Amino acid sequence: MVEVSNAELHVMQVLWRRSPQTAQEIVSELQQEFDWHEKTIKTMLNRLTQKQALSFTKQGRGYLYSPAISEQTYQQQASKSFVQRLFSGKVTPLVAHFAEKGDLSHKDIDELKTLIAQLEEKRHD
Amino acid sequence: MVEVSNAELHVMQVLWRRSPQTAQEIVSELQQEFDWHEKTIKTMLNRLTQKQALSFTKQGRGYLYSPAISEQTYQQQASKSFVQRLFSGKVTPLVAHFAEKGDLSHKDIDELKTLIAQLEEKRHD
DNA sequence: ATCTATTGATTACACATGTAATCCAATCGG
């Protein structure tokens, strides 16, 4: 599994939202949200390409960057390993924690309910 | 928030299961599962006490270690920050990923259903 | 009482990460 660090994840997220983008575009977008130096972001771009989390094509002077792994895939792998580590692979206790702390809105609960209903549907096979 | 590393988490988990325990007991238990040198485990005990994730009381030659943070608390904090990072704080998409990959058993689905039902109950307040 | 084994403390060392600065080649403005 490609290991993306905390800070690097923010870079990935920019490119998951829109790609391909030039370094300069990525830098601008990230600097709206984070107090990162341009050089810092370049370093992360470099490391991410080395890890093959990003790919790029040459465009004039520089590169056009794109994600080399999809957000879906990353989320799935990361979620699975997280839930494995903390909850022995069971996702329900995690949801329960959110519930206990009142971190679930009515909307969240409704969405979960819908999701569960769909799962119950599907399990008739 | 107390930051517990990956390897250190396994040490915490041993003490969450049973505490207090001596270093020797912890080492024995961990070595059943991991190929870690005694010295390695001692280092982790040391770092965890420095981080105040573990506390200890003197007992003869050595220490008796105990968790200084509860598993509940740790799980809650870690879950929240994980879901924040990857899913903007929404837990439903995470569950959906598990669902999609068929990583939810019938039992999991039933448990989730029960949990949701309880939440719906409670929201009449 | 002395030697030895054990325990926590300190030190070690490579790799990852956060956070840049510097270097070098290509490009753009004049």
Place this chain on the structure above:
DNA sequence: CCGATTGGATTACATGTGTAATCAATAGAT
């Protein structure tokens, strides 16, 4: 054409982590 700028590559450096080895004090064994 030439100097300034820009982009990626390389280097830097502190801190965290995985994985121990060494040190020093103490408790047992003889």
